[in-house]
Amino acid sequence: MKTKNLIKIAWQALLLNKKRAVLTMLGIIIGISSVVLMVSLGQSSTELIRNQVSGFGTNLIMVSNVRKDVMGVMVGTENMKNMKMKDVEAIRKQARHITKVTPCVTAMEQIVSGSHNCPGVMMGANVDYLSISNSKIDKGRVFSVQEEETAAKVCILGQTVIKSLFPNGENPVGKTVRFGKMPLVVIGTIAEKGKNFTGDDYDDIILAPYTTVQKRLLNIDYIHMIMATTTTEADTDAAMSEVQSTMLRMHKLNADGDPDFEVISLTQALDMMNSIMAVLQAFLIAIAAISLIVGGIGIMNIMYVTVTERTREIGLRRSLGAKNKDILRQFLIESAILSLAGGIVGIIVGLLLSALALFLLDMGFMVSITAIAISFIVCATIGIFFGWYPAKKAAALDPITALRYE
Numbered sequence: 001m002k003t004k005n006l007i008k009i010a011w012q013a014l015l016l017n018k019k020r021a022v023l024t025m026l027g028i029i030i031g032i033s034s035v036v037l038m039v040s041l042g043q044s045s046t047e048l049i050r051n052q053v054s055g056f057g058t059n060l061i062m063v064s065n066v067r068k069d070v071m072g073v074m075v076g077t078e079n080m081k082n083m084k085m086k087d088v089e090a091i092r093k094q095a096r097h098i099t100k101v102t103p104c105v106t107a108m109e110q111i112v113s114g115s116h117n118c119p120g121v122m123m124g125a126n127v128d129y130l131s132i133s134n135s136k137i138d139k140g141r142v143f144s145v146q147e148e149e150t151a152a153k154v155c156i157l158g159q160t161v162i163k164s165l166f167p168n169g170e171n172p173v174g175k176t177v178r179f180g181k182m183p184l185v186v187i188g189t190i191a192e193k194g195k196n197f198t199g200d201d202y203d204d205i206i207l208a209p210y211t212t213v214q215k216r217l218l219n220i221d222y223i224h225m226i227m228a229t230t231t232t233e234a235d236t237d238a239a240m241s242e243v244q245s246t247m248l249r250m251h252k253l254n255a256d257g258d259p260d261f262e263v264i265s266l267t268q269a270l271d272m273m274n275s276i277m278a279v280l281q282a283f284l285i286a287i288a289a290i291s292l293i294v295g296g297i298g299i300m301n302i303m304y305v306t307v308t309e310r311t312r313e314i315g316l317r318r319s320l321g322a323k324n325k326d327i328l329r330q331f332l333i334e335s336a337i338l339s340l341a342g343g344i345v346g347i348i349v350g351l352l353l354s355a356l357a358l359f360l361l362d363m364g365f366m367v368s369i370t371a372i373a374i375s376f377i378v379c380a381t382i383g384i385f386f387g388w389y390p391a392k393k394a395a396a397l398d399p400i401t402a403l404r405y406e
Contacts, residue, residue: 011337021338024302027295028342028382029349032375035285035292036350037357039371042281044354044363046274059233060132060266061098061240063087063226063247066259081222082260087250088226094246097239100128101228105213105220109180111165111206113172118164122155122179122206124213125227130190132229135202140173140188143209151211155179156188158205179206182216236265292378295342296386299335303390307331328392335387336380343379347372 065083088103095101102125111120123129126148130137143154157165157172166172172186193202214220230239244263245255253259351367 020302021341024298024338025295025342025345027298028292028339028379029295029346031289031292031295032343032346032379033350033353034287035289035375036347036368036371037353038281038284039368040350040354041357042277042284043368044358046277048363059230059236061228061230061236061243062264062266063091063228063243064262064264065224066262081220082251083223083226084221085223087247088223090246090250091226091228091243095228095239095242097230097235097242098228099231100132101226102126102129102132103210103223104129104225104227105210105218105223106225107179107213107217109217111161112178113165113175116165116167118161120161120179120206121204122208122213122217124208124210124217126210129207129227132227135193136191138189138191139171140186142188148209148211151215152209153182153184153212153216154187154208155184156190156207157186158190158203158207159192160201160203161206162189180217184208233267236267240265292382296339296382299338299383300386300390302338303331303335303387306334307390324396331390332384332387335390336383339379339383339387340376343375346379347375 063083085103088101091098092101105124107122107124109120109122110117127142127145129135130142137156138159140156142156143152146152147154155177157177162172165177166175173188175186176183177186178184190203190205190207210223214223228239228243230236240263247253247261247263248255248259251260354367
């Protein structure tokens with residue numbers, strides 16, 4: 001019998017029991033839609049993280065202090081004071097793959113402008129900070145080297161701070177704000193950058209010369225962190241090795257000893273985040289795959305019932321000349337139709353759920369063609385695998401016995 005006729009017979013048989021067919025497909029629909037949803041969320045999240053990290057510069061390297069860990073408890077503050085400006089100068093001169101480097105000193109105080117105020121985080125850095133952090137001046141200017149050397153009372157405001165201090169939309173450049181007890185003249189504003197993947201606001205920042213924060217606010221002679229950029233992203237590993245060696249020499253430490261600093265890059269952080277997302281996504285897909293197995297078992301169960309209900313039909317067709325392979329193919333086609341129909345509906349539902357979830361999360365929607373193609377293959381495999389044994393049982397029925405079946 002021709003395959004076209006077998007498909008027609010199988011389709012008509014399924015239409016006779018619409019509710020049963022829909023309930024049978026439900027497990028497949030849930031499984032496939034869950035897989036599509038998880039893949040879409042995973043890919044969109046990964047792409048969002050990559051874009052946000054790239055916005056800050058994937059060739060960024062940071063050197064930070066390391067606290068001592070005793071029995072799982074972070075103790076001691078000696079290491080927090082070990083980085084000095086001489087370390088910055090050494091990295092600038094000795095690390096060949098480093099293009100720009102800046103010291104970083106942070107302070108937190110209430111910032112006030114007229115009757116408006118908000119909590120403020122001041123980042124003290126040098127003139128290279130904006131280039132290193134991939135930031136741009138929106139209005140005004142950046143502070144000069146002379147202002148840096150004289151610890152001038154000037155600052156540059158991020159957009160979140162501006163909205164809090166100047167809610168009426170006035171230009172803050174030229175105005176005086178107070179950070180704690182110290183007055184600062186606003187000389188510029190930083191263009192908006194948004195939030196990163198952890199929810200931290202890039203625009204909630206007050207930038208000032210590092211000397212201003214060191215001498216006038218904190219009264220310290222050390223720095224909290226060093227930020228640097230490499231010539232290209234491909235040079236990140238070589239640059240990290242150079243920075244590591246330079247810091248070891250400056251701090252008179254052995255390479256196999258216990259360092260009092262840590263060198264990390266945004267590329268490393270991105271790779272780590274991607275690995276975590278991949279593991280999480282695989283775990284969620286594995287859970288969703290259980291629904292596919294349950295759906296396959298449901299198909300097998302229903303096909304067994306179908307074979308039993310249609311025993312006389314099978315005997316009649318056999319007596320009219322249908323071969324074993326025709327009966328086998330008919331029931332295999334029925335199970336494949338159930339599985340593929342459930343898969344198509346599942347893919348549509350999964351895409352709609354993905355679009356809704358990503359819209360609510362304010363993330364870009366991404367469709368994985370690979371996930372859809374694999375879903376079709378999985379559906380066809382499930383239909384054939386779980387429908388094979390019931391179909392084989394139907395094909396093996398003795399026509400005389402089948403005709404006598406009540």
